[in-house]
Structure formats: structure tokens, C-alpha cells
Amino acid sequence: MPVNPELQGRVFPPTSPYLVGREKVREFSRAVFAQSPLNHDPEAAREAGYADVVAPPTFAVVIQEAGLALLLAAPDTGIDFSRIVHGEQKFTYTRPIVAGDELTAILTVTSIRSLGGNDMITAETSISDSAGAHVVTATSVLVMRGTE
Known part of the structure; x- marks a missing residue:
């Protein structure tokens, strides 16, 4: 079954708020080898003008995941999760994510193509x-592999 073309343009409901924790930022930073003091030391972050430690740019995927979960769980999409691979990812920031932020995500399907x-x-x-x-x-391209 192909992806439902009527999925294009669908806006999913907002996710529950995600409170960005200092230790989560530090853990994520270690996992991606982000070594800037801004990612680990609250005092260094404050001296640089931030309220708390700054998350690495790819941290946004943690919040994005809740929106993607809504998409992948929707029953009428035609998406077969067992055939999905992640094709592309990009982030466009207005400002960095910092510990203490309470963030909500709204996912929109902007394109479906074969x-x-x-x-x-x-x-x-x-x-x-x-x-x-x-x-x-956060923009993701998910590829649903063909059946052959």
C-alpha cells in the first residue's frame, strides 16, 4: 500500500510540553561528542548570555520525535514503519535550545512524492x-522503501 496522498498538508496536534533538563543536555552532548563548555557548564553558558546550558543543534530531534510518533501511529497514512528509513534531516533555528525551555512541537506533512x-x-x-x-x-525526509 502506498503512502496516502491526502496526508500531504496534514497538521498533527501539538505534542505535550517537553521540559529541557540540564542533565539531558549534558547526556546528549556527551553522546554526540559536543565538548563546548556551553553544553556542560551553566556558569560558562551564563557568561555567554544564556540562561543555562545550551543544547547541541541536533538535540531538537528529541522533541521532534514526539511529533513523528504521531505521524507514524496514525492509522490512515499508509506508512509501513518496517519499511521506513531516515533519508534526510535539517534544523532551522531562531535561537538555541537551553536547559529550562519548555518546548512543544507541531508536525506538518509538507510533501509526499514517489x-x-x-x-x-x-x-x-x-x-x-x-x-x-x-x-x-526540524525537517525530516522519511523514505518508505518499495516492496520489491
Whole structure:
């Protein structure tokens, strides 16, 4: 079954707020080998003008995941998770994520296309803080491999 073309343009409900914790930022930083003091030391981050430690750019995927889970769990999408591979990822920031942020994500399916027997689903996840201000947009391209 191919991906449902009516999925294009669908906006999923906002995710539950995610409170960014200092230790989560530090753990993620260690996992991706981010060694800047801004990622680990609250005092260094404050001296640089931030409220707390700064998350590495790819940390946004932690918040994006909740929106992608809604997409992948929706029953009418035609998406077969067993055939999905991650094709592309990018982030467009308004400001960095810092410990203490409470972030909510809204995922929109912006494109569905077929290429070489595969379906490509582009999903943009807009991530905002508790005041509603945009922080980052995470864009993923998911590839659903063909059956042959």
C-alpha cells in the first residue's frame, strides 16, 4: 500500500510540553561528542548570555520525535514503519535550545512524492517555547522503501 496522498498538508496536534533538563543536555552532548563548555557548564553558558546550558543543534530531534510518533501511529497514512528509513534531516533555528525551555512541537506533512519505487514523506516540525515563540524547525525526509 502506498503512502496516502491526502496526508500531504496534514497538521498533527501539538505534542505535550517537553521540559529541557540540564542533565539531558549534558547526556546528549556527551553522546554526540559536543565538548563546548556551553553544553556542560551553566556558569560558562551564563557568561555567554544564556540562561543555562545550551543544547547541541541536533538535540531538537528529541522533541521532534514526539511529533513523528504521531505521524507514524496514525492509522490512515499508509506508512509501513518496517519499511521506513531516515533519508534526510535539517534544523532551522531562531535561537538555541537551553536547559529550562519548555518546548512543544507541531508536525506538518509538507510533501509526499514517489521516486524510484519509494515514497518520500517530508515532515516539518515547528518547535516553540512556552510563550509560543518559535525556537527551531526540524525537517525530516522519511523514505518508505518499495516492496520489491
